[in-house]
Amino acid sequence: MRPRSTTDTPAAPPAGRQLSRRQYVRFAFYKLDPAWRRLPEDEQAAQKRELSSVIQNFNRRMLLRPYSTVGTRADCELLLWQITESPLVFQELATALLRTRMGSYLQIAYSYFSQTKRSVYEIRVGGADSSEEEERLVIDPSEAKYVFVYPFIKTRDWYQLSKHTRQGVMDEHIEVGKKYPSIRLNTTYSFGIDDYEFILAFETDEPADFLDLVQELRETESSRYTLQDTPLFTCVNLRLDEALDTLGGPPIAEALAAGEARESWVEVCPLADLAPGQARTVFLEGKMVGVFNIKGEILAINNRCSHARGPLCEGTINSDECSVVCPWHYGKFDLRTGAAIDGVVKKPVETFQTKIENEMIWVGTKLL
Ligand code: FES
The missing domain is CATH 3.30.70.1030 (Apc35880; domain 1)
Structure with missing residues (x-):
């Protein structure tokens, strides 16, 4: 997916609300x-x-x-x-x-x-x-x-x-x-x-x-x-x-202890393909994750806004504040913690681990 260009300046809300395409x-x-x-x-x-x-x-x-x-x-x-x-x-x-x-x-x-x-x-x-x-x-x-x-x-x-x-x-x-x-x-x-x-x-x-x-x-x-x-x-x-x-045959699933979570990672893109101030999405374990480059720091949150599932990667990024404003109703989230910090949003969004290996960005499930 092509990275979306964003500016570090919080934009005035666009005249018409941007809506995602149908799925x-x-x-x-x-x-x-x-x-x-x-x-x-x-x-x-x-x-x-x-x-x-x-x-x-x-x-x-x-x-x-x-x-x-x-x-x-x-x-x-x-x-x-x-x-x-x-x-x-x-x-x-x-x-x-x-x-x-x-x-x-x-x-x-x-x-x-x-x-x-x-x-x-x-x-x-x-x-x-x-x-x-x-x-x-x-x-x-x-x-x-x-x-x-x-x-x-x-x-x-x-x-x-x-x-x-x-x-x-x-x-x-x-x-x-x-x-x-x-x-x-x-x-x-x-x-x-x-x-x-x-x-x-x-x-x-x-x-x-x-x-x-x-x-x-x-x-x-x-x-x-x-x-x-x-x-x-x-x-x-x-x-x-x-x-x-469940279909039969010898088990291939890793046995996990009660309450134990399994770590899962997915490759996103070369670091060079995600410039500071840009964002893109990747799927991990059945979730759409938004990956953001904030002044060289790679951060990842659930791309679906906790208010009405607006696409956060299409929002306005403020790198100084390390935040993103949802394009649908302008709720604001902290990109490091996922906390809802302004507007109509009340609930946080999930955050994910990130790492860079051999100049490649990876996103992983967050273990509690
Ligand atoms: S969907 Fe994000 S603020 Fe409403």
């Missing part, structure tokens, strides 16, 4: 041919490592989260949730996976292709912050243990209702959703680009809350207008090596 999203569910489980164990382990390495390589170019559906669904076993700004990367990843030895045993059981966009309805109940609308443009998966993938289609009668009537129905629907704060909703849209209309991904640590939410939504007016909302997928959030181990 493309793919939910690819795989099923493993049982013949693979009869291969020699050393071959199974080698194939899992090869597959893991290919996926990790793409993890630098897109946001990619692995989940297992082993034990929750019979017809698929592995989900790769992929988020990027160019759908062509999905094709490159799919092709690279097919070229691996294990790829010849993997079948795509389900595939859903969608995009983020603003809702046509106002989220206006329960004192909702208007920033929720902008959050919808950016998927930023949490660390929740489960994601429930929920593709659905509404009836054509729904679209014949007046906008005012639909808004009223959605108000009731949204009101019910707000009773379940443990559930985080990611809404994506598939009109015309895939078979469904909406692909929802609900993240939570509490499957019981999700069950209760869906049951309660069945009693709302909006449920009358659902044409199809199956299949449904209960997916367990795991590290990539752990997810591959």
Whole structure:
């Protein structure tokens, strides 16, 4: 990615708010041919490592989260949730996976292709912050243990209702959703680009809350207008090596003691390619990280603003203050600590380790 030029002078807020492009999203569910489980164990382990390495390589170019559906669904076993700004990367990843030895045993059981966009309805109940609308443009998966993938289609009668009537129905629907704060909703849209209309991904640590939410939504007016909302997928959030181990064969995941975190590093770019006052992004462990050169010091924070996921690397950098101002609503963050220091932002953003080795910039997970 090209580094963005920034100035050290805090700019006056631009006349028009800068908005990120929509993101493309793919939910690819795989099923493993049982013949693979009869291969020699050393071959199974080698194939899992090869597959893991290919996926990790793409993890630098897109946001990619692995989940297992082993034990929750019979017809698929592995989900790769992929988020990027160019759908062509999905094709490159799919092709690279097919070229691996294990790829010849993997079948795509389900595939859903969608995009983020603003809702046509106002989220206006329960004192909702208007920033929720902008959050919808950016998927930023949490660390929740489960994601429930929920593709659905509404009836054509729904679209014949007046906008005012639909808004009223959605108000009731949204009101019910707000009773379940443990559930985080990611809404994506598939009109015309895939078979469904909406692909929802609900993240939570509490499957019981999700069950209760869906049951309660069945009693709302909006449920009358659902044409199809199956299949449904209960997916367990795991590290990539752990997810591959659920498929069978000898374990390749490093065993970690309880509470122990694993350090993970990713190469960013040559130091010479990130001039002072510039920033760029890199993906690390399913997160988009913003990497900043502040007078020669390399600093890294989560690129998604804690307010509504604005892209901090596209903000205004102040090298003297070691801060960045979010381009969406001008919240300010300290680049060393990630602290929210001014404006609408209240919560800090995550910080990451950085190092320079052989004139190359690296970013790593921060161990607590
Ligand atoms: S997204 Fe609102 S201040 Fe960053």
